Amino acid sequence: MSRKRPTIAIPPSEITPPELFFDRRRAMQLAFAAGAAAGLGRADRLFAAEAAAAGRFKAPRNAALSISDPPNKWEEVTGYNNFYEFGTDKTDPAANAGTLKPSPWSLTIDGECEVKGRFDLEDILSKMPLEERVYRLRCVEAWSMVIPWVGFPLAELIKRHKPTSKAKYVEFKTLLDTKQMPGERTRILDWPYIEGLRIDEATHPLTLMVVGVYGRMLPNQNGAPLRLVVPWKYGFKGIKSIVSIRFVEQQPRNTWQVANPGEYGFYANVNPKVDHPRWSQASERLIGGSLIARRRPTEMFNGYAEQVASLYSGMDLRRNF
Amino acid sequence: MPTVDQRYRWIYKPLVFVACAAPAAYMLGGAFGVIDAHLGADPVSEIIHRCGKTALNLLLITLAVTPLRQITGWSHVLRVRRMLGVFAFVYALLHFVAYFWLDRGLDWRTVGEDILKRPYITIGMLALLALVPLAATSTNRMMRRLKRRWQTLHRLIYPIAILGVWHFWWQVKKDIREPLIYALILAVLLGWRVWHGPVRRRLARAAGATSTSAPATARERT
Numbered sequence: 001m002s003r004k005r006p007t008i009a010i011p012p013s014e015i016t017p018p019e020l021f022f023d024r025r026r027a028m029q030l031a032f033a034a035g036a037a038a039g040l041g042r043a044d045r046l047f048a049a050e051a052a053a054a055g056r057f058k059a060p061r062n063a064a065l066s067i068s069d070p071p072n073k074w075e076e077v078t079g080y081n082n083f084y085e086f087g088t089d090k091t092d093p094a095a096n097a098g099t100l101k102p103s104p105w106s107l108t109i110d111g112e113c114e115v116k117g118r119f120d121l122e123d124i125l126s127k128m129p130l131e132e133r134v135y136r137l138r139c140v141e142a143w144s145m146v147i148p149w150v151g152f153p154l155a156e157l158i159k160r161h162k163p164t165s166k167a168k169y170v171e172f173k174t175l176l177d178t179k180q181m182p183g184e185r186t187r188i189l190d191w192p193y194i195e196g197l198r199i200d201e202a203t204h205p206l207t208l209m210v211v212g213v214y215g216r217m218l219p220n221q222n223g224a225p226l227r228l229v230v231p232w233k234y235g236f237k238g239i240k241s242i243v244s245i246r247f248v249e250q251q252p253r254n255t256w257q258v259a260n261p262g263e264y265g266f267y268a269n270v271n272p273k274v275d276h277p278r279w280s281q282a283s284e285r286l287i288g289g290s291l292i293a294r295r296r297p298t299e300m301f302n303g304y305a306e307q308v309a310s311l312y313s314g315m316d317l318r319r320n321f
Numbered sequence: 322m323p324t325v326d327q328r329y330r331w332i333y334k335p336l337v338f339v340a341c342a343a344p345a346a347y348m349l350g351g352a353f354g355v356i357d358a359h360l361g362a363d364p365v366s367e368i369i370h371r372c373g374k375t376a377l378n379l380l381l382i383t384l385a386v387t388p389l390r391q392i393t394g395w396s397h398v399l400r401v402r403r404m405l406g407v408f409a410f411v412y413a414l415l416h417f418v419a420y421f422w423l424d425r426g427l428d429w430r431t432v433g434e435d436i437l438k439r440p441y442i443t444i445g446m447l448a449l450l451a452l453v454p455l456a457a458t459s460t461n462r463m464m465r466r467l468k469r470r471w472q473t474l475h476r477l478i479y480p481i482a483i484l485g486v487w488h489f490w491w492q493v494k495k496d497i498r499e500p501l502i503y504a505l506i507l508a509v510l511l512g513w514r515v516w517h518g519p520v521r522r523r524l525a526r527a528a529g530a531t532s533t534s535a536p537a538t539a540r541e542r543t
Binding site: 072075076079080084088090091141143186188189259260278279280282283285287288290291292293295 | 352359361362363364365366422423424425426431434435438439440441491492494495496
């Protein structure tokens with residue numbers, strides 16, 4: 001391994017241009033897909049595939065809902081991931097996620113709603129307003145990164161499917177396929193990965209369905225082709241590679257809560273005053289190459305107290321962790 | 322043909338020294354960008370984990386010396402044991418320094434809180450503190466001065482190794498496969514001592530045997 005590492009003195013503000021890191025092989029695959037789509041004569045698909053091959057989303061930044069901190073580097077965002085479906089080390093997903101086939105992809109939307117069915121992700125995306133938002137990702141392991149996501153508000157999608165009055169919660173599921181996700185052969189967690197939100201959390205304007213990062217299609221290790229990002233909650237709420245969205249009446253049992261109910265709850269709101277049983281949540285280490293860690297105090301609701309605190313008024317956040 | 326003394330002095334001991342120092346040199350090289358040591362996007366936690374794991378590896382290797390000697394009859398491997406043990410202490414200390422300095426920026430208040438409030442850090446700290454007298458008495462002079470008490474003191478290595486593996490196990494989020502391997506190896510190394518020490522002695526006594534090799538071995542055992 002003689003690849004020269006960037007020296008540690010580079011501040012994260014000096015973002016590596018993603019062009020340098022865009023996977024050439026994937027670009028060629030996409031170009032091939034574009035050719036295949038042309039053969040089928042599906043103009044809309046051709047357009048989408050071409051856009052993907054060009055590797056860019058036309059997504060204007062939503063500055064009002066973005067933080068102004070400098071984003072982490074592309075290789076930090078795509079090389080340091082928790083995605084146990086591809087292994088439990090932070091570098092495993094980037095190394096192993098090549099087996100995932102994010103296209104074509106379909107999404108089942110059902111349960112307590114009027115418009116149910118299985119939908120082609122491309123069709124969904126063609127109707128959704130894509131935008132870029134810079135959010136801080138605060139992991140329950142007490143580190144954080146700043147990431148420029150591309151996505152659409154989950155509320156936009158929910159609206160189109162007309163949830164009924166019985167839809168109190170939304171349950172999300174990751175793909176279950178041991179061929180594409182070899183980590184699902186282990187028994188480390190109950191597969192498939194499940195997450196849930198209360199319906200008012202799911203329809204909150206900050207809640208984002210993400211399809212890209214840095215203006216490009218989501219790399220597999222980041223949860224391609226569709227993932228959830230809830231910026232005021234710990235990172236594990238951000239379920240990846242979603243194949244099912246279901247409106248339900250009962251509170252879903254999310255995977256980490258099932259795995260260890262004493263340490264991980266349903267809400268998982270970022271809260272510096274409620275420690276993890278084994279470590280403090282009062283501060284967080286900023287990811288990014290620096291040899292002496294830069295830390296920052298963790299903010300209530302990850303800095304979104306003004307927008308979301310009212311969702312939890314009257315609730316004991318120590319019990320509902 | 323060099324004597325055993327010469328071989329240890331000029332070949333084996335320097336080799337063990339280099340092997341023990343290599344992980345630290347590798348990390349330093351990576352930290353300053355001289356080599357690609359794969360420290361990744363979160364070099365601080367990577368350095369903390371590598372130091373801790375190297376300390377555990379060396380503890381287990383140190384504990385493997387006695388069984389190795391008794392199984393193979395290579396009585397002279399004992400000569401590298403103290404160096405292995407001292408390196409285990411050095412890496413445990415680096416592990417703590419990396420956490421206290423690189424991660425916490427020398428904020429003694431939050432580190433003190435962690436040590437008191439987080440059980441897995443408490444037991445890790447206990448293990449490190451217990452290693453201090455062992456490292457401090459690892460010179461030839463201290464060995465001579467303490468005589469038999471040296472052996473008694475250095476049996477602290479057993480609870481230290483148990484605390485160390487427990488500390489590793491406890492900080493893992495979900496995937497316990499790796500700490501489980503450490504625990505199994507430790508169980509074999511400690512179990513071997515129990516079997517070849519008290520158990521065999523008692524069996525020998527029960528059988529009324531007068532002079533088997535077991536009691537002699539047990540006395541040599543450290």
